[in-house]
Amino acid sequence: MTRHISLAGWLGKRAMVTLLVGLSASPIFAEEGVEILRERCAACHTETTTAEESAYFSRISDQRKTPEGWQMTINRMIHLRGIEIPKEEKRSLVQHLADTQGLAPDETEGFRYLLEQDNNRVEAGIDPDLEQMCARCHSAARVGLQRRTEQEWQYLVNFHMGQFPTTELHAMARDREWYRLAHDELAPKLAERYGLKSEAWEEWLSQEKPLLKGSWRVLGFIPGKGEYDGRMTATPDEDGNGFMLQMKGRYADGSPLEGEGHARVFTGYEWRGTLMLGDVEMRQVLAADAEGETLRGRMFLADSRRLGGEMNAYKDHGGAEILGIQPGYLRLGESGEVTLIGQHLSGEVSLGEGVRVEEVLERSDDRIRMRISAAPEVSPGARDVTVGEATGDSILAVYDRLARLEVEPTNALARVGGNGGQLDKMRVAFRAVGYAAGADGEVGTDDDLRLGYMPADWSIIPADEAAAHEQDAEYAGTIDAHGIFTPGDAGPNPERPKSANNVGRLKAVATVDDGADQLSGESRLLVAVQDYVQRVLD
Amino acid sequence: MKSSLLLSSLATIGGLMLAGIGASAAADTTSSKDPAARDYREYLLTVTRPNQLQVIDMASNSLLRSCDIPGPFGSGIMVPATDGKTAYVITNIWEDVVGIDIRNCEITFHAAQSSGNETVKSFQSVAVSQDGQELYTVQNPVRLMSDHYEVLEPRLAVFEIADGVGAQPVRTFPVDRRITKIAATGTGEVILGGGDLQAINPETGEIRLLEPLQNWDRGEQWMTPDAFAMHTQGSQANEYIMPYSTARFTDDEQDMATAEWWWGISRVDLETAESERMEIAPLTEVIMNFVTDPTDDNTLYGVFNSVSKIDISAKTIVKEQPLDHTYYTVNVSRDGNTVYAGGTSSDISVHDAETLEQIASIQLPGDMSTSDMRVAIIHDTAP
Numbered sequence: 078m079t080r081h082i083s084l085a086g087w088l089g090k091r092a093m094v095t096l097l098v099g100l101s102a103s104p105i106f107a108e109e110g111v112e113i114l115r116e117r118c119a120a121c122h123t124e125t126t127t128a129e130e131s132a133y134f135s136r137i138s139d140q141r142k143t144p145e146g147w148q149m150t151i152n153r154m155i156h157l158r159g160i161e162i163p164k165e166e167k168r169s170l171v172q173h174l175a176d177t178q179g180l181a182p183d184e185t186e187g188f189r190y191l192l193e194q195d196n197n198r199v200e201a202g203i204d205p206d207l208e209q210m211c212a213r214c215h216s217a218a219r220v221g222l223q224r225r226t227e228q229e230w231q232y233l234v235n236f237h238m239g240q241f242p243t244t245e246l247h248a249m250a251r252d253r254e255w256y257r258l259a260h261d262e263l264a265p266k267l268a269e270r271y272g273l274k275s276e277a278w279e280e281w282l283s284q285e286k287p288l289l290k291g292s293w294r295v296l297g298f299i300p301g302k303g304e305y306d307g308r309m310t311a312t313p314d315e316d317g318n319g320f321m322l323q324m325k326g327r328y329a330d331g332s333p334l335e336g337e338g339h340a341r342v343f344t345g346y347e348w349r350g351t352l353m354l355g356d357v358e359m360r361q362v363l364a365a366d367a368e369g370e371t372l373r374g375r376m377f378l379a380d381s382r383r384l385g386g387e388m389n390a391y392k393d394h395g396g397a398e399i400l401g402i403q404p405g406y407l408r409l410g411e412s413g414e415v416t417l418i419g420q421h422l423s424g425e426v427s428l429g430e431g432v433r434v435e436e437v438l439e440r441s442d443d444r445i446r447m448r449i450s451a452a453p454e455v456s457p458g459a460r461d462v463t464v465g466e467a468t469g470d471s472i473l474a475v476y477d478r479l480a481r482l483e484v485e486p487t488n489a490l491a492r493v494g495g496n497g498g499q500l501d502k503m504r505v506a507f508r509a510v511g512y513a514a515g516a517d518g519e520v521g522t523d524d525d526l527r528l529g530y531m532p533a534d535w536s537i538i539p540a541d542e543a544a545a546h547e548q549d550a551e552y553a554g555t556i557d558a559h560g561i562f563t564p565g566d567a568g569p570n571p572e573r574p575k576s577a578n579n580v581g582r583l584k585a586v587a588t589v590d591d592g593a594d595q596l597s598g599e600s601r602l603l604v605a606v607q608d609y610v611q612r613v614l615d
Numbered sequence: 616m617k618s619s620l621l622l623s624s625l626a627t628i629g630g631l632m633l634a635g636i637g638a639s640a641a642a643d644t645t646s647s648k649d650p651a652a653r654d655y656r657e658y659l660l661t662v663t664r665p666n667q668l669q670v671i672d673m674a675s676n677s678l679l680r681s682c683d684i685p686g687p688f689g690s691g692i693m694v695p696a697t698d699g700k701t702a703y704v705i706t707n708i709w710e711d712v713v714g715i716d717i718r719n720c721e722i723t724f725h726a727a728q729s730s731g732n733e734t735v736k737s738f739q740s741v742a743v744s745q746d747g748q749e750l751y752t753v754q755n756p757v758r759l760m761s762d763h764y765e766v767l768e769p770r771l772a773v774f775e776i777a778d779g780v781g782a783q784p785v786r787t788f789p790v791d792r793r794i795t796k797i798a799a800t801g802t803g804e805v806i807l808g809g810g811d812l813q814a815i816n817p818e819t820g821e822i823r824l825l826e827p828l829q830n831w832d833r834g835e836q837w838m839t840p841d842a843f844a845m846h847t848q849g850s851q852a853n854e855y856i857m858p859y860s861t862a863r864f865t866d867d868e869q870d871m872a873t874a875e876w877w878w879g880i881s882r883v884d885l886e887t888a889e890s891e892r893m894e895i896a897p898l899t900e901v902i903m904n905f906v907t908d909p910t911d912d913n914t915l916y917g918v919f920n921s922v923s924k925i926d927i928s929a930k931t932i933v934k935e936q937p938l939d940h941t942y943y944t945v946n947v948s949r950d951g952n953t954v955y956a957g958g959t960s961s962d963i964s965v966h967d968a969e970t971l972e973q974i975a976s977i978q979l980p981g982d983m984s985t986s987d988m989r990v991a992i993i994h995d996t997a998p
Contacts, residue, residue, distance in 0.1 A: 121761045136762045232763045239757040239764035242709075242736050245793050251843050252829050254810070256766065256792055575920065575940045 110173025117162050117170070118154075136232065137174075139273055141224040143185065143192060144175040144343040149613045157240070172343060179344035180222065181281035182364060191218035191614050192347075193362045193375035194382040197486035197505060209249050210263050216615050220267070224275065227268035234259040286345035287369025290320060292393040294420045294443065296401050297376055298386030298530070299354075300506030301559045304329040304403050306418045306444065309390055311340065322352050329403050329416065348372055351379065361388060384506050384561070397421040399462060399469030406474040406511065406528035407432065408592070410453030414438065417445040417462065417469075424465020431455025432475055451475050457513060459526065474528045476513035479591035480520040482533070482598030483510045489562075489602045491554060493579050496566035500607045507560035509533040509587035509598060533587035535560045540582035540601065547574070553581025553604040560587065564604045580604050654994060657948060658717060660702050661957055661988045662691035663981030668702055670717045673948060673955075673990070676965055676975045682720035686711055691986020692739045692796075694847070696776075697747045699991035705752075709736040712752060714776070717991055725780040728752070728772070732759045739795040739845055742805055743776070744817075745885075750774040751805050751817060753794040754787070769794065771805065773817050788820030796847040798855040800888040808844070808857045812881045814888055825890040826881040828859060835869070838862040840879065844904060846944045846958070846987050852907040855883040860898050880905060880915075896925045896932050903943045903958075908968070910951035918945040918956040922964075922971050936971035938964060944988045957988035 111132050115124060122134040132138075142150070148171050154160045162170070190198060196216070203217040211220050225233065237244045238256060245255040293309040307326015314321050319341035326334045338352020340361065350361030360382070363374035370392050377385025391400055399419040407413055412435055417426070421442050426434050431452040439446040445464065459471035485508050494502035511531045515524035535556045539545035552573060554564035565579025573579075583602040588595055657673040666689075668682040686707030693704040701714045701723060714724025728735035733756050740753035751774075756767040769792055772784035794809035804814040807822070810829035815822045828842040842859035849856050859881065862874035876898035883890045895905075895915060902917035905925070915925040917932075920941055924934040943958030947968065954971070956964040961982050965975035 123762070235757075235764040235766050238766045239734070239759060242755060242757070243738060246738060246795065246843065248841060248843075251793055251810070252839050252841050254792070254829075260766075575938070 107173065107177060109169060110177065113162075113166050113170045113173070117160060117166065121158070136229065138178070139226045139229040141178045141180060141273060141278065142174070143180055143222050143614075144171055144347055144349065145192060145613050146223060147171045147174040147178075152613070172341070175343040175347065176345070179278075179347070180224065181275065181277040182346055182367065183277045183281075184224070184275065185222060185364070188218035188221045189364065189374070191216055191222060194360075194377055194385065195375055196615055197383060197489045199488045206263060206266070210255070210259055213247070213249050214244075219614055221271065222614070224271050224273050224278075225268065226273045227265050229273070230264035230267045230271075231260050234264055281345070284345075284367065287365045287367060289342060289348065289365055289369055289372070293372065293390035294393055294398075294400060294418075295324065295326065295388060295390045296418055297388035298508075299328075299359075299376065300384045300386060300561055301557075302328050302332075302334075303559075304530075305334050306401070306403070306416075307334055308393075308443070314339065322350055324352060324354070348374070350376075360385075363388065363390065380501065381504055384504055386506075391420070393420055395421060397423065397465060397467040399464060399467045399472070402462060402469065402472050404529055404531070405472055406476060406531075407449060407451045408479075409451050409455065409457060409475060409477050412448060412450035414446065414448050415473075417447070417464065419443065419464065419467060419469070422464045422467060424467075427463045428473060429460025429462065429475075432460055432473065457526065458516070474513070474526050476526060476528055478513060479511050479528070479589060479594075479596050480514040481512040481525065482531070482587055482589055482596045483512065484508070484585055484587050484598045484600035485510060487600050489585070489600060491562055491564040491602060491604045492607050493553075493564045493567045493604065494607055496568050498567040498607065500567070500609065500611075502554075502564050502567075503608075504564065505562045505585075505602065507535065507556070507562065507585045507587065507600060509560070509589060511589065511596075531589050533560065533589045534558075536586045536588070537562065537583045537602070538586055538599075540584055544582040547577075547581070549581025549583055549604070552579045553583055554579070556585060560585070562602060567607055578606050580606060655949075655992050658699065658991045658993065659946065659955060659957075659963070659977075659988060660693060660695060660717065660991055661963070661979070661983050662688070662693065662704060662986040663961065663979050663983050664688055665981065666706060667981065668693070668704060668715050668717070668720075669979050671963070671977055673953070676977050678977065678979065680717070680720065681980060682715050682717070684715065685713060685722065685725070688984075690739065690845070691983060692741060692846070693987050693989060694741050694743050695850070695989055695991035696743050697745055699993040702989075702991065703741055703743060703750060705737055705739070705741050709738060710734065712737070712741055712750065712774075714750075714779075723779060724750070724776060724782060726750070726752075726774050726782040726784075728754055733757070733767075734759065739847070740797045742797045742799045744799045744803070745801050748776060749799075749817065750776050750782075751797060751799065753790055753797060753807065754784075755792070771807075771815055771817060771820070786817070786820075788815065788817070790815060790822070796844060796855075796857075798847060798849070798883070798885055800883070801886040802888040804888050806855045806883050806885075806888070808842075808855070810842075812857055812883070812890065814883075825883060825888075826857075826892045828857070828881065835867070836864050838864070838869070838874070842881070845985055846904050848904065848906050848944060848946045848987065848989060849882075849885070851947050851949050851990055852909040852912065853885045854907055854912075855885055856905055856907065857881040858902075858905050861894070878902060878905075882907070893927065894930060895927050896930055899932070904945050906945050906947050908947060908951045909949055916945050916947060916954045916968070918942045922954055922956055922966050924968075924971060934971050936966060936973070943983075943985065946988050946990055949990070949992065955988060958983045958986055963988065 125133045127133045200217045290311050295309045296306045298304050305328045310323045311320035322338040324336045336352045336354040340350035346365040348363040358379035361376045363372040372390040375385050376388040401418045403416045435448040437447045457476045460473040462469040489505040491505045492503035494500045508530050511528040513526040514520045515526045539550045556562045569576040581604045584599040585602045586599045588597045659671040661669050666684040670680040672679050684706050689705040693702050695702050703714045710729045712726045735754045735756045737752040742751045752772050754772045755769045758765040770787040771790050773786040774782045791809050794807045796808045798806045807813040812826040840859035840861040859879045862876050864874045877894040878896050879894040881892040901919045903919045905915045905917045908914040913927045917923045921935045921937045923932045926933045942956035946955045954966040954968050961979045963977040
């Protein structure tokens with residue numbers, strides 16, 4: 078078994094080497110990267126010179142990848158090919174390769190969930206060829222986040238044949254000429270779709286990169302803790318390796334959130350942070366927009382990367398902004414407490430038609446906690462919220478009846494673990510999203526009004542009769558009040574037929590009270606055995 | 616898995632290993648109901664982790680001997696020689712073949728197929744000619760260059776068994792990719808189980824098609840079969856079985872949900888090298904392997920989570936016996952009276968072929984995982 082080091086594991090609070098913040102391909106740093114390639118890689122990867130007189134290393138120069146992609150490549154060279162490279166040099170090399178042979182922001186579009194480790198999803202819209210040839214083992218995103226020449230894609234096929242020789246014997250391979258199809262047909266297709274050269278990349282390389290230091294207003298969600306808001310300050314570190322981070326804020330229940338850490342930026346926009354929130358180590362995988370106004374992505378637990386939630390950060394330029402409201406819904410004829418989140422908020426609060434402020438409970442420039450109420454007879458719908466000059470478009474949903482409850486993720490995978498085994502349990506965090514029927518009064522149509530995440534009562538039930546017969550709901554795990562599912566212990570269970578592991582096919586059920594009614598939603602949950610191959614990217 | 620059982624069985628192995636093979640095989644006919652009175656003895660062979668050949672006396676269902684196999688575990692695939700005295704096992708992660716005398720654990724043959732920067736794997740493919748002179752593997756070579764792999768064409772490699780330790784191929788012939796289990800026929804051919812079922816002449820390299828699978832042409836109504844089997848266990852009926860699963864669509868939309876799902880087999884008579892292909896039973900449950908009753912070619916036994924008995928002409932599973940855990944592979948005694956479920960874990964479950972009731976369990980010192988479970992038959996008295 079190969080245990081990969083997680084990216085954030087070496088992002089490091091003690092980074093020693095130079096970092097290209099804002100990229101701009103400074104010749105000094107680029108030269109350092111080339112020197113490392115020359116020193117550590119050129120014994121096998123022949124160095125020549127391109128027409129533009131820059132250094133070209135066989136194979137390496139024909140690929141572009143994400144920072145995680147390059148990290149996996151170097152890990153493979155260490156574990157499979159026996160190269161030796163000190164940690165600091167490895168860090169510099171990933172930085173150099175991600176900066177000079179990375180992916181433009183547009184090229185990661187649609188696949189960021191893989192970088193964000195938000196893997197509880199069924200990928201949709203994959204080309205059937207790609208699905209059967211590659212995505213039967215990998216995520217399609219793993220492929221979609223690489224750029225290679227045709228020969229490089231073919232070398233990648235050959236690598237599979239050499240390193241994982243039974244690839245062509247798997248189901249969906251043994252019934253076809255897998256190698257010929259992969260090498261002769263799929264590789265050219267991939268080179269066309271995910272080729273080495275692209276306008277997006279050329280453009281990004283030549284572009285001024287965003288400056289990311291400063292104060293950021295942050296909003297997000299952490300499973301088990303809830304929604305939070307706060308400020309994150311990014312101060313360039315002493316060594317010029319990235320940013321020292323300070324995060325301070327509070328969760329929706331009022332409890333404090335406080336942490337410190339470090340972030341590095343790859344390819345000019347790929348933000349990778351690691352910080353301690355209390356005694357919990359967290360990772361941030363965020364992408365900066367081209368202007369450096371926002372950082373969007375996900376923050377998750379370092380030791381359970383599937384447990385995390387969205388995180389959005391907004392640069393503080395001193396202007397007034399409304400960024401969100403927690404919770405973002407209110408039932409007609411009812412009153413409730415909400416927190417309006419923004420920065421530099423001043424002036425009068427307006428909540429739209431039929432909604433008014435009953436009482437301001439707490440107010441600062443960044444947040445306004447208040448009791449609000451909705452009149453019983455106004456029309457339901459999304460309301461714009463304004464504070465002075467600042468507007469939050471359609472951020473408050475006023476609704477008549479909760480019509481539909483969805484559970485996210487809709488398809489989830491947990492894995493048994495612990496019990497003295499090598500791997501921890503792989504948990505899943507569920508959330509319930511409420512919808513009203515919208516103007517047409519019909520549930521499940523395009524105009525359904527999204528109300529937002531709602532607190533819910535959580536339970537698990539067997540997925541079907543067979544799962545009920547196997548008593549999966551009794552053995553496969555438990556779900557807590559926060560919607561966090563913890564799978565059962567690893568290993569054969571003598572209580573179960575055939576001493577089966579504590580695997581199971583379940584549904585996670587959320588139930589929410591809506592006036593006198595109750596509404597439920599459910600998600601499919603598969604509890605599987607351990608996955609001993611721990612990949613940086615699945 | 617089952618570490619406590621492993622320890623207790625280890626304690627008994629020392630004693631069992633002192634017992635010899637075939638110590639008192641008397642002359643008799645193969646039809647004798649008294650195993651001791653027959654002119655042959657049957658030995659069940661399998662491989663357990665970390666890498667040992669286990670030799671089991673099928674008359675007493677007891678472990679006789681555990682032979683260390685050089686190198687790391689391959690996949691536990693093997694073929695017994697025609698005289699039953701040697702087992703040829705694929706080891707060293709599919710790269711080497713070793714011949715082990717099952718009577719004394721002596722290594723009599725060793726072909727290391729990889730050399731230099733060329734890695735050669737044989738996935739499940741090892742066979743011995745019926746005259747016991749030649750050994751065959753299908754080699755899948757790749758070459759590791761300074762910064763990339765080259766994928767080379769697969770080939771049938773022919774070894775002289777007499778070359779013993781250090782044997783090198785005496786002939787090679789190009790073959791298709793994706794060939795797994797192979798078997799030698801009485802006509803001097805080697806059956807190649809891959810995308811289709813083929814036979815190759817190991818003298819000339821000439822290949823003929825026996826049964827099309829990936830290239831079958833049964834019209835739009837039938838799904839291309841998924842044909843694959845890890846294990847070769849048809850020697851008791853002198854046959855080679857390649858199982859497959861397929862679906863017969865009930866509409867023009869090729870809707871998997873409404874399709875009829877079938878198990879099927881391509882089966883080769885190893886004496887004549889004649890083949891047939893047929894659906895055998897509805898695919899209502901997973902069956903990992905099939906073996907034919909040597910006394911009745913209309914009856915098949917299968918295993919996975921149960922032992923099942925299949926009537927081919929009726930295309931029905933006629934009897935089923937649930938098992939205490941999953942077993943990957945199956946074999947049967949030559950008299951057709953006893954069915955053995957093995958592989959996966961560290962015990963072999965022994966069943967009465969008529970009732971499918973469990974009649975014994977054989978505990979081994981390690982897990983079989985993907986290993987073969989084959990029968991060696993020795994006719995003369997062993998030393």
